[in-house]
Amino acid sequence: MMNSKASEIAALLKTEKYNPEIIPQLESYLESQVQQNVDTTDSPASPYDSNANRTLVKLYQFFPQNAQAQYIVLAAALALVYGTATKEGSLDFGSLGCLINESMKKEEPYPTLIRCADLLDSCQFSEFWSVFHSIENNSGDYEMVSKLSKSFHAKSALRKSILNTLSLSFKSTKLSYVLGQLDFEKDNESEVLLKGESDVVEQFNDASDSIIFTDNIENTKRNKVNLEGGIDYGMIRGLVMSNQVKRATAE
Amino acid sequence: KFRELTAKYFEKSAWPSPQAVSDECGGDELFLALYKELTQRHLHSIARPAPKDRVEGWHVYCSLFDLILQHIAQIQTSGKNDGAIFLLPEWVFDILHEFVYQFQGFCQFRTTTFTNAAKYGPGGTNQDKQIPHHLAESMDVLSNNRNTWAVEKVLTYLQQFNHAAESTRVTSVQYLALFAAVAQARLECLLGDYTASLDALSLIQSTSNDVQLINPPRGAEDDAKPLTPAEVVDSVFAAKLNVAYHQGVCYLMLRRYKDASFVLGNICSTMQRGFKAGEYKSIPGSDQFGKLFDRMIALLAIITHACPETGLVEDGIARSIREKHGKQLSKIEAGEEGYEDLFIYACPKFITPSVPRYELASMEGAGAGAGPSNQDAYKLQVKHFMNEMANQQTMRKLRSYMKLYTSISLEKLGRLVMEEDFISLLLSYKHKMRQIESSTNSSGSGGKPSSGSGDESAASTSESVGTVMDIHYFINDGIIHVDEAEKLHRFENYFMSQISQSIDVMANIDSISV
Numbered sequence: 001m002m003n004s005k006a007s008e009i010a011a012l013l014k015t016e017k018y019n020p021e022i023i024p025q026l027e028s029y030l031e032s033q034v035q036q037n038v039d040t041t042d043s044p045a046s047p048y049d050s051n052a053n054r055t056l057v058k059l060y061q062f063f064p065q066n067a068q069a070q071y072i073v074l075a076a077a078l079a080l081v082y083g084t085a086t087k088e089g090s091l092d093f094g095s096l097g098c099l100i101n102e103s104m105k106k107e108e109p110y111p112t113l114i115r116c117a118d119l120l121d122s123c124q125f126s127e128f129w130s131v132f133h134s135i136e137n138n139s140g141d142y143e144m145v146s147k148l149s150k151s152f153h154a155k156s157a158l159r160k161s162i163l164n165t166l167s168l169s170f171k172s173t174k175l176s177y178v179l180g181q182l183d184f185e186k187d188n189e190s191e192v193l194l195k196g197e198s199d200v201v202e203q204f205n206d207a208s209d210s211i212i213f214t215d216n217i218e219n220t221k222r223n224k225v226n227l228e229g230g231i232d233y234g235m236i237r238g239l240v241m242s243n244q245v246k247r248a249t250a251e
Numbered sequence: 252k253f254r255e256l257t258a259k260y261f262e263k264s265a266w267p268s269p270q271a272v273s274d275e276c277g278g279d280e281l282f283l284a285l286y287k288e289l290t291q292r293h294l295h296s297i298a299r300p301a302p303k304d305r306v307e308g309w310h311v312y313c314s315l316f317d318l319i320l321q322h323i324a325q326i327q328t329s330g331k332n333d334g335a336i337f338l339l340p341e342w343v344f345d346i347l348h349e350f351v352y353q354f355q356g357f358c359q360f361r362t363t364t365f366t367n368a369a370k371y372g373p374g375g376t377n378q379d380k381q382i383p384h385h386l387a388e389s390m391d392v393l394s395n396n397r398n399t400w401a402v403e404k405v406l407t408y409l410q411q412f413n414h415a416a417e418s419t420r421v422t423s424v425q426y427l428a429l430f431a432a433v434a435q436a437r438l439e440c441l442l443g444d445y446t447a448s449l450d451a452l453s454l455i456q457s458t459s460n461d462v463q464l465i466n467p468p469r470g471a472e473d474d475a476k477p478l479t480p481a482e483v484v485d486s487v488f489a490a491k492l493n494v495a496y497h498q499g500v501c502y503l504m505l506r507r508y509k510d511a512s513f514v515l516g517n518i519c520s521t522m523q524r525g526f527k528a529g530e531y532k533s534i535p536g537s538d539q540f541g542k543l544f545d546r547m548i549a550l551l552a553i554i555t556h557a558c559p560e561t562g563l564v565e566d567g568i569a570r571s572i573r574e575k576h577g578k579q580l581s582k583i584e585a586g587e588e589g590y591e592d593l594f595i596y597a598c599p600k601f602i603t604p605s606v607p608r609y610e611l612a613s614m615e616g617a618g619a620g621a622g623p624s625n626q627d628a629y630k631l632q633v634k635h636f637m638n639e640m641a642n643q644q645t646m647r648k649l650r651s652y653m654k655l656y657t658s659i660s661l662e663k664l665g666r667l668v669m670e671e672d673f674i675s676l677l678l679s680y681k682h683k684m685r686q687i688e689s690s691t692n693s694s695g696s697g698g699k700p701s702s703g704s705g706d707e708s709a710a711s712t713s714e715s716v717g718t719v720m721d722i723h724y725f726i727n728d729g730i731i732h733v734d735e736a737e738k739l740h741r742f743e744n745y746f747m748s749q750i751s752q753s754i755d756v757m758a759n760i761d762s763i764s765v
Contacts, residue, residue, distance in 0.1 A: 017406075121679065122642065
């Protein structure tokens with residue numbers, strides 16, 4: 001169902017991207033993305049469509065009289081949760097913020113979302129979780145944002161993203177430290193996640209309080225020195241031309 | 252020829268109206284529409300346009316584009332090009348570039364007019380004064396032409412040209428598609444949508460084997476070969492420069508510093524050599540090239556200072572950066588603010604695309620900033636940029652300590668750096684310096700897909716995740732192990748610069764009269 005809706009929206013964006021009449025459809029699609037995170041017990045099929053959500057925010061930029069704060073907040077919240085989980089290095093939350101006027105960012109829970117994004121980006125994960133949990137109380141009338149912040153899938157996506165970030169710096173460390181960064185309360189829940197991320201976690205041991213991450217290019221020693229060369233034509237073109245000009249002038 | 256005639260006969264005045272020349276061309280609609288655009292563009296260049304001229308400009312472009320799209324539809328239906336549309340790349344670029352330029356100017360004009368008019372409304376700073384006549388007149392023109400230069404219509408025209416090339420191989424239509432993509436990339440950047448700006452360039456920069464070649468235009472020489480989209484855009488230097496500058500800004504704002512340095516560094520190197528050889532004097536509009544070059548050097552100053560990886564730019568460009576911005580960068584090194592000034596100098600003029608509610612200008616509270624202002628758009632982008640640059644000094648301090656060791660315990664390094672939550676700083680430094688990069692731009696390890704993230708999609712596209720750090724570190728059992736990053740030994744740059752210097756020395760010697 002969601003996949004067909006996603007295709008429908010993708011087709012709409014190819015031809016009607018700048019038409020304000022598609023705003024209600026994009027708003028409905030945004031709601032359904034959040035609903036997937038909140039309702040379904042299985043992994044959501046399309047929990048986040050950055051292109052569609054960004055188009056909605058952009059249409060609000062073009063037609064501010066149509067802008068609705070609740071959808072701006074929802075789009076930002078999804079970008080916070082899924083931005084780096086979907087594609088490492090992407091700056092979804094920040095780049096979405098470049099399309100949203102400062103006046104729209106003053107009302108809670110947007111300031112809390114900004115604080116969350118800053119903490120996530122600066123890897124202060126313990127503090128991040130306490131601020132993230134406060135969204136529930138800071139959401140005001142924005143019930144959907146509150147529900148999203150409490151949803152299992154949103155937390156799971158954030159945890160995977162944090163675990164990946166930890167695996168890039170740590171080869172091995174204390175399991176208790178990692179669990180603290182992942183905000184785990186129950187042991188079996190953490191075990192399910194860590195066992196499920198076998199491409200990131202090599203092994204972990206409760207008794208010895210240790211965790212070893214799978215080897216990757218960032219958490220292992222580098223020895224290679226690459227030798228590369230090559231000149232492209234652009235580099236010598238200027239030299240050749242200036243030489244020809246000088247010869248012609250001399251003649 | 253048009254430029255020559257303009258310089259000779261119409262340097263400070265308008266060309267004859269289309270009605271006056273209609274008989275000379277048999278009343279040809281397309282010819283007259285193109286003539287009107289050309290002459291109206293000249294008028295905008297010699298004098299500050301009045302509000303009515305700005306509105307008239309919109310109608311000129313609408314008429315021209317509607318006519319061209321009509322012709323394209325006929326070509327698509329009949330499958331034949333009757334030769335009605337014949338446009339060269341430079342001309343197409345000039346038309347679309349001016350289209351976006353006039354839109355940008357109009358956005359600034361309408362928000363400035365609204366902001367100034369609001370000052371004379373209740374609660375405004377000049378509420379006791381009479382609104383000046385020219386301002387009242389401007390507000391009238393704007394209120395009566397609300398749909399003029401509407402952003403969605405501007406983008407829709409560009410999108411229509413983009414899609415027109417999908418169903419026809421006519422060369423002029425292909426040119427329209429390509430340069431519409433260039434114009435769209437610029438416009439999206441001015442709106443602050445950097446992702447969309449880069450996406451707009453995908454038509455030009457596709458590296459797939461299926462990229463469609465574009466046939467030479469009618470009347471080209473026999474040995475003219477079909478060109479790739481990128482080659483067509485590169486053949487118009489102003490377009491190439493435009494693409495590189497806006498692409499560089501987008502990469503910088505999306506935290507893709509390696510891609511930004513590659514794109515900006517390449518064009519600046521080309522321009523530096525071109526300036527020395529005097530290549531650009533004959534290109535119209537070349538007086539603007541120097542200004543854009545300086546802005547790109549400022550952007551490169553930011554990037555090369557924030558990213559310690561060496562070899563991001565050529566030696567000549569690095570030298571230019573030091574000459575122009577060395578003092579400022581030293582101040583930043585010493586802990587003073589400096590990135591913001593560099594960015595404000597180098598960034599494009601961002602715009603607010605929405606139409607103000609003009610009736611609010613005469614209502615209570617409008618003077619206190621209830622409506623949009625030109626400052627809003629640019630302040631938003633500057634804030635995002637400064638957010639990205641936050642903690643740069645702390646990260647540089649961390650790096651300088653790590654370079655001293657090959658291994659050190661976490662506690663010891665923490666005592667040296669003396670930062671709160673030191674481990675988070677270690678994690679975040681690596682996290683922020685791991686960035687998306689295009690595999691065509693990458694060097695060394697950047698070409699490999701990111702490991703540890705399980706992101707298989709990165710491997711199948713031309714983008715991957717790499718690092719811009721010049722050191723590599725990881726933590727194992729409480730000990731930080733530090734290596735230098737994978738090195739690239741490239742010798743050709745050294746040889747090229749020495750050859751260039753040798754030629755200069757020989758030229759100096761030859762010029763000595765004995």
